[in-house]
Amino acid sequence: MNCKKVILELSEYLNGALDSTIRLDLEQHLARCTDCRIVVDTCRKTIQIFCNSEPVPLPEDVRQRLHTALLDRIRRNPKSV
Amino acid sequence: MLLCQSSITEPCRALLGANNLLSATDPKPLTSTVVRDDESKLVSAAKAGDLAAFEELVNRYERKIFRLGMNITQNREDAEDVMQDAFLKSYQNLDRFQGDSRFYTWLVRIAVNEALMKLRKRRPNQVSLDEPLTTDEDSVFREIADWGPSPEKKFAQTELNEILTSVIGELDPIFRVAFLLRDVEGVSTEETAQILGISEAAVKSRLLRARLKLRQKLNKYFRRSETQ
Numbered sequence: 001m002n003c004k005k006v007i008l009e010l011s012e013y014l015n016g017a018l019d020s021t022i023r024l025d026l027e028q029h030l031a032r033c034t035d036c037r038i039v040v041d042t043c044r045k046t047i048q049i050f051c052n053s054e055p056v057p058l059p060e061d062v063r064q065r066l067h068t069a070l071l072d073r074i075r076r077n078p079k080s081v
Numbered sequence: 082m083l084l085c086q087s088s089i090t091e092p093c094r095a096l097l098g099a100n101n102l103l104s105a106t107d108p109k110p111l112t113s114t115v116v117r118d119d120e121s122k123l124v125s126a127a128k129a130g131d132l133a134a135f136e137e138l139v140n141r142y143e144r145k146i147f148r149l150g151m152n153i154t155q156n157r158e159d160a161e162d163v164m165q166d167a168f169l170k171s172y173q174n175l176d177r178f179q180g181d182s183r184f185y186t187w188l189v190r191i192a193v194n195e196a197l198m199k200l201r202k203r204r205p206n207q208v209s210l211d212e213p214l215t216t217d218e219d220s221v222f223r224e225i226a227d228w229g230p231s232p233e234k235k236f237a238q239t240e241l242n243e244i245l246t247s248v249i250g251e252l253d254p255i256f257r258v259a260f261l262l263r264d265v266e267g268v269s270t271e272e273t274a275q276i277l278g279i280s281e282a283a284v285k286s287r288l289l290r291a292r293l294k295l296r297q298k299l300n301k302y303f304r305r306s307e308t309q
C-alpha cells in the first residue's frame with residue numbers, strides 16, 4: 001500500500017470498518033512510514049478532541065423560550081399530541 | 082428513574098432537572114405513564130397524548146439539538162430558531178413518525194434541514210449540498226507535524242472551545258454537516274445518508290475530507306513546538 005491509498009482508506013480505518021486484509025496492509029505501511037503515522041494519529045486526535053469538547057451550554061433564557069413556545073403550541077392545538 | 086439513578090449522564094441530568102418548564106408554567110402538573118423510559122416508549126406515549134412524555138423527549142435532546150444548530154449555523158440566534166422549529170415540527174408531525182428510525186435521528190434530520198435553510202438564506206450562492214467534491218490527497222502531506230500525546234491540554238477550556246468553533250466554522254457546510262453528524266452526534270453512515278439525501282459513499286467521502294481538513298486547520302494550534 002502507498003501513502004495515497006492510506007489517505008483514501010484513512011476514514012474507514014479510523015471507523016474500524018476496514019476489511020482485515022486491507023487493515024493489515026495499511027498497518028504494515030504505517031509501521032514504516034512516519035508521515036502516514038502522524039497523519040493517522042493527528043486525524044484520530046482531531047476526532048477525539050471534538051468529541052470530548054464541552055457541549056455548548058443551553059442558556060436558560062433560550063430554554064425558557066423553547067418550552068414556552070412548545071407549551072403555547074400545545075395549548076393552541078392540544079389534539080396533535 | 083431506573084435509567085438515571087445509577088450513573089447520571091448528561092441527558093439524564095436534564096431529565097432529572099427540576100426546571101421542566103412545560104410543567105412549571107402549566108397549572109396542572111403533567112404526569113407520565115412512562116417514567117424515564119426508553120425513547121420508543123416515550124414516543125409512543127407522546128403520540129397517545131402524554132404531554133409529559135413529549136416534554137421528556139425535549140428535555141433529553143434540547144442541548145444536543147442546540148449544539149447541532151450552533152455548530153452548523155455558527156450563530157446563536159439561528160441555533161435557537163433551529164431548535165425551536167425542530168421541536169415544533171417534530172410535535173406537529175409526530176403522528177407521521179413511523180418509528181423506522183430512532184426519534185432522535187428523525188429530530189436531527191429536521192434540525193439539519195432547518196439549519197441548512199438558515200445557511201442558504203444567509204449565503205444563497207455559497208451553500209449547496211450537491212457541489213462536486215475534489216480530491217487532493219497529496220495536500221495532506223504538505224504539513225506534517227506531530228502533536229504530542231494531549232495537544233488540547235495546551236489550551237484552557239474556553240480557548241480550546243473558541244479554536245474548535247473557529248476551525249469548524251471555516252469548513253464548507255457540506256463537510257461540516259457530515260463531520261458533525263457522524264463524529265460528533267454519532268449518527269451512522271446509513272442514517273447520515275438518509276438525513277442528507279445522499280449516498281453512503283458520498284457520506285464517507287465527505288467525512289474523509291472533513292476530517293482531513295479539520296486536522297490540517299488544527300495543525301497550527303496543536304503541532305508540537307521545538308522546545309517540547
